[in-house]
Amino acid sequence: MSQKITNAGRTQPNTIECLNISEKKVGLFVTCLVNTMRPSIGFASITLLEQAGCTVEVPELQSCCGQPAFNSGDDEGTRQIAYQTIKQFENFDYVVLPSGSCAAMIKKNFIEVFKDQPEWLARAKHLASITHELLSFLVDVCNFEPRGIELDGSFTYHDSCSGYRSLHVYEQPRKMLSKVKGLDHKPLNSHSECCGFGGTFCVKYSDISNEIVAEKVKNILATEADYLLGGDMGCLMNIAGKLNREGHKEIKALHTAEVLAGLAPQILGGKDAS
Amino acid sequence: MQVNKPEDFTKNVSKALAQPDLKKIIRRTTDKAETKRTEAVANFPEFENARSQGQKVKDHTIKYMDHYLAEFEKNALAQGTIVHWASTGEEASKIVLDICRQHKAKKVTRSKSMLGEEIGLTHAFDNSEMERIETDLAEHIIQLAGDPPSHIVWPAMHRSREDVVKLFREFHEDPTYSEEITDLVRSARRDLRNKFLTSDIGISGSNFLLADSGSSCTVTNEGNAELTITPPKVHIVTAGIEKLVPSMAHAVPLLRLLTRSATGAEITQYITFHNGSKRPNDADGPQECHIVLVDNGRTKMLAEGMEEMLRCIRCGACMNHCVVYKHIGGHAYGSVYPGPMGSVLTPHLDSLEVANKQTHACTMNGRCEEVCPVNIPLPKLLRSLRAQSWQKKYEPLTNRFVVQSFAELAKRPRLFQLLSSCGVIFMKVFSRKGWIKYMPFTSGWTRNRDLIEPGSTTFMHQYKKMKKAKSGGA
Numbered sequence: 001m002s003q004k005i006t007n008a009g010r011t012q013p014n015t016i017e018c019l020n021i022s023e024k025k026v027g028l029f030v031t032c033l034v035n036t037m038r039p040s041i042g043f044a045s046i047t048l049l050e051q052a053g054c055t056v057e058v059p060e061l062q063s064c065c066g067q068p069a070f071n072s073g074d075d076e077g078t079r080q081i082a083y084q085t086i087k088q089f090e091n092f093d094y095v096v097l098p099s100g101s102c103a104a105m106i107k108k109n110f111i112e113v114f115k116d117q118p119e120w121l122a123r124a125k126h127l128a129s130i131t132h133e134l135l136s137f138l139v140d141v142c143n144f145e146p147r148g149i150e151l152d153g154s155f156t157y158h159d160s161c162s163g164y165r166s167l168h169v170y171e172q173p174r175k176m177l178s179k180v181k182g183l184d185h186k187p188l189n190s191h192s193e194c195c196g197f198g199g200t201f202c203v204k205y206s207d208i209s210n211e212i213v214a215e216k217v218k219n220i221l222a223t224e225a226d227y228l229l230g231g232d233m234g235c236l237m238n239i240a241g242k243l244n245r246e247g248h249k250e251i252k253a254l255h256t257a258e259v260l261a262g263l264a265p266q267i268l269g270g271k272d273a274s
Numbered sequence: 275m276q277v278n279k280p281e282d283f284t285k286n287v288s289k290a291l292a293q294p295d296l297k298k299i300i301r302r303t304t305d306k307a308e309t310k311r312t313e314a315v316a317n318f319p320e321f322e323n324a325r326s327q328g329q330k331v332k333d334h335t336i337k338y339m340d341h342y343l344a345e346f347e348k349n350a351l352a353q354g355t356i357v358h359w360a361s362t363g364e365e366a367s368k369i370v371l372d373i374c375r376q377h378k379a380k381k382v383t384r385s386k387s388m389l390g391e392e393i394g395l396t397h398a399f400d401n402s403e404m405e406r407i408e409t410d411l412a413e414h415i416i417q418l419a420g421d422p423p424s425h426i427v428w429p430a431m432h433r434s435r436e437d438v439v440k441l442f443r444e445f446h447e448d449p450t451y452s453e454e455i456t457d458l459v460r461s462a463r464r465d466l467r468n469k470f471l472t473s474d475i476g477i478s479g480s481n482f483l484l485a486d487s488g489s490s491c492t493v494t495n496e497g498n499a500e501l502t503i504t505p506p507k508v509h510i511v512t513a514g515i516e517k518l519v520p521s522m523a524h525a526v527p528l529l530r531l532l533t534r535s536a537t538g539a540e541i542t543q544y545i546t547f548h549n550g551s552k553r554p555n556d557a558d559g560p561q562e563c564h565i566v567l568v569d570n571g572r573t574k575m576l577a578e579g580m581e582e583m584l585r586c587i588r589c590g591a592c593m594n595h596c597v598v599y600k601h602i603g604g605h606a607y608g609s610v611y612p613g614p615m616g617s618v619l620t621p622h623l624d625s626l627e628v629a630n631k632q633t634h635a636c637t638m639n640g641r642c643e644e645v646c647p648v649n650i651p652l653p654k655l656l657r658s659l660r661a662q663s664w665q666k667k668y669e670p671l672t673n674r675f676v677v678q679s680f681a682e683l684a685k686r687p688r689l690f691q692l693l694s695s696c697g698v699i700f701m702k703v704f705s706r707k708g709w710i711k712y713m714p715f716t717s718g719w720t721r722n723r724d725l726i727e728p729g730s731t732t733f734m735h736q737y738k739k740m741k742k743a744k745s746g747g748a
Contacts, residue, residue: 035691036733039736039737042733042737058737060734063690064690069680073669198638201637211297
């Protein structure tokens with residue numbers, strides 16, 4: 001019996017899959033520290049995501065991921081913040097944050113406060129499944145490699161705790177930074193030991209935090225690197241603030257995204273990167 | 275030394291931070307412990323397997339706690355051990371002292387047990403007519419110094435060699451004048467040897483209670499538990515009910531985890547399973563054996579959803595890897611159990627109201643959970659205790675106000691954005707050459723570090739302007 005060849009039952013071919021066009025629609029959650037303290041990280045994120053083939057949108061109605069409330073034990077406050085974050089971001093293909101701790105908050109902790117609300121729990125779980133920390137997203141999802149970026153000098157890397165332990169961000173930034181011409185890596189002793197930031201911890205227990213960051217600074221200075229890089233504004237502010245208080249101007253703290261987007265010379269030259 | 279209280283945590287911390295050498299002394303032990311643990315785990319490829327096995331054993335036993343407790347009691351009674359039940363620490367401590375008094379004991383030897391500390395046994399003996407003799411070397415040191423333990427595995431880690439030299443010269447009958455460690459150990463041995471042999475009653479803790487045999491397991495490096503237990507006429511075990519495991523086969527994966535996590539050793543010098551009193555053909559052993567099973571808040575933890583904490587095998591890895599513990603030391607916590615595991619346990623042993631601050635003294639960096647041999651989610655448990663104190667309003671009013679106001683703003687993004695812009699303008703007023711050295715309301719930050727200057731305007735402001743320009747230009 002001859003078989004009739006038919007298209008019936010087959011799915012429609014995706015016409016753009018053979019072209020180098022991505023359909024990744026990314027919602028960028030800039031985070032409150034980047035929004036107020038270091039806008040250049042937000043712009044660097046957009047640049048990198050676009051280079052990686054994503055369409056980036058920054059929803060206007062965003063605020064905070066809710067960590068201060070969550071870590072203080074204020075579950076109701078956390079829920080109130082989470083409601084609107086979920087509404088703002090759940091319809092993107094991906095949600096990306098230039099911060100390990102804020103990304104981990106959405107990915108791991110939102111579900112903790114919705115245990116008794118099945119509908120919101122499902123929505124929180126969906127949001128968690130599409131949420132990524134920027135540097136790991138660029139490598140793991142977009143297979144991105146920076147091109148044509150140069151920066152002379154050496155860097156040491158501080159792995160922020162949430163990124164490192166909750167989200168397993170470790171290789172990705174190092175892999176991308178190895179493609180930056182002129183930039184050497186000087187490994188940091190105790191690279192994954194907490195810098196003492198801890199959100200509200202650093203003001204609540206300022207003196208303990210101070211002892212911890214002082215030790216971190218010692219380890220960083222011992223590398224004799226020119227740049228301290230990391231993926232979390234909180235840790236970077238803490239360490240940079242301590243470096244400056246102790247008078248160490250020789251080492252500059254930068255977010256990895258700023259370096260990868262080629263903004264470092266501009267920032268170091270004191271210009272606003274936008 | 276004066277014993278710290280958990281409710282004075284902030285004061286205790288200041289006191290600890292003011293001791294310049296303390297941090298160095300702690301680091302000397304904890305950093306070594308970290309390295310040795312890392313090596314031990316690297317040389318134990320089945321570590322992850324053992325870890326989930328250990329967790330399963332613990333979870334299973336906790337789930338069927340009633341069954342295994344009954345089985346343990348039956349089998350312990352069958353080998354002639356007298357079983358006592360204590361629902362509180364005071365009750366447990368009273369049972370122990372009553373047994374000692376019945377035997378008209380004058381001297382009791384004790385091998386290191388954190389549960390003994392928990393139920394206030396040291397204190398109870400010191401307030402009695404009986405002499406308490408600590409036989410673990412580190413416990414011996416802190417007994418001479420009058421200190422409480424500062425770590426659950428190395429209780430005397432806060433004391434330097436110079437301190438020990440001084441203490442031994444002052445208190446030992448035949449002291450050494452050398453400062454060599456081996457000579458110091460010999461000096462302690464000379465002092466303790468006779469006491470072991472003349473003790474009326476030996477008291478020990480237990481690392482594991484085996485339900486199917488009614489026996490108790492001790493893990494030591496000095497052999498002092500064996501010498502505490504064997505020579506005297508009476509042996510008393512005090513143990514928390516969470517020490518139960520179904521059988522020896524179940525204790526083995528936990529033993530492998532315990533020694534590696536605690537000291538990085540594959541095994542300790544002595545692991546002994548004690549099976550009740552001396553039998554007719556035994557060469558030695560106590561004539562009478564008691565075991566005091568202590569609840570002291572454990573069943574309440576089970577009822578309150580804190581059962582994961584009952585997995586704890588007291589290895590101390592969480593505190594060895596805790597960046598806060600490393601800087602403030604064990605005494606600052608003001609409780610028997612310090613560090614991450616202590617911050618979860620103390621609210622249940624004392625109360626959340628007095629030990630609330632400890633649950634907040636954590637950066638949530640997750641290292642403790644990463645190294646815990648039985649996968650206790652310590653940061654999650656600490657956070658759940660914070661949620662309880664938030665509901666019970668134990669948090670200082672100013673903290674509540676700040677956190678609540680921030681949450682109120684964060685749920686109104688437009689207002690949040692507006693105030694962020696205002697915040698940037700405000701900060702600009704105080705910034706000089708890219709840095710803020712001082713600013714009102716931020717002393718917690720600027721007391722110890724500078725604050726970077728914020729962006730010229732917020733990201734959102736710049737982004738909207740850029741988008742407008744783009745669409746205008748198109």
